Amino acid sequence: MESGSGASSVDIGISGFDGFFHEHHGSIVRALGLALGDEHLARDAAAEGFTKALQRWRRVEQYANPAGWVYRVGLNWGRSRWRKTRREVSEHASDHGERSIPNVEPSDPRLIPALHHLSTDHRVVVVARYYLDWSEQEIATALDIRPGTVKSRLSRALERLAVDLGAP
Structure with missing residues (x-):
């Protein structure tokens, strides 16, 4: 959550968000996993994207492709996170061939x-x-x-x- 935002920043009118979440969560996690190359980062990025969508649901649900908005937000968050931890990750991940992507075969x-x-x-x-x-x-x-x-x-x-x- 954004600091200082309080409960008022979360749109209480979340009608439809639950169905949206259940319909798109799995595919967004898998897509972010493929795009970012890391299952754990993808799950965190999807969580960030869906959290931000929930906070702004009345606006996001009006977009032509709300799932696209969540994908972009998650992707941006994941790329930023990856850049911040790149050195640490590269020291511990010597074999890039064994990346785990959730439910993608x-x-x-x-x-x-x-x-x-x-x-x-x-x-x-x-x-x-x-x-x-x-x-x-x-x-x-x-x-x-x-x-x-x-x-x-x-x-x-x-x-x-x-x-x-x-x-x-």
Whole structure:
């Protein structure tokens, strides 16, 4: 919670939030896990995103893609947290190949390591497009970037994945 905010900052009219949470929590945690590469960080990031959504529910529920808003908030929080602890994490995580992503088992076991060869910006749009099944416009809106940027990042990411996975 934000300091000094008190109970008045939490929107008491949370009608619909419970259903929204139950419908989207699992997919947002898994998507953040894929995007951030860390199951624990993803769970914390999703919790942060949903907490902020609850605090602002009357406004957030009006967005075209409230789940996209939670994804972006969680992603921003997770990236910030990761940057703050990068040195500590890199000292303890020598094998990046054994990342645990909750309930995600791709048909090709090489996919998760290949995703982590992508930059976070590229990985985030790939996850949103192919895991969350969002359109390019929905991704652009959720991440607050231009649709052309989404297309460009997807194209570059798919080229890199094709190379890493040995696709023709």
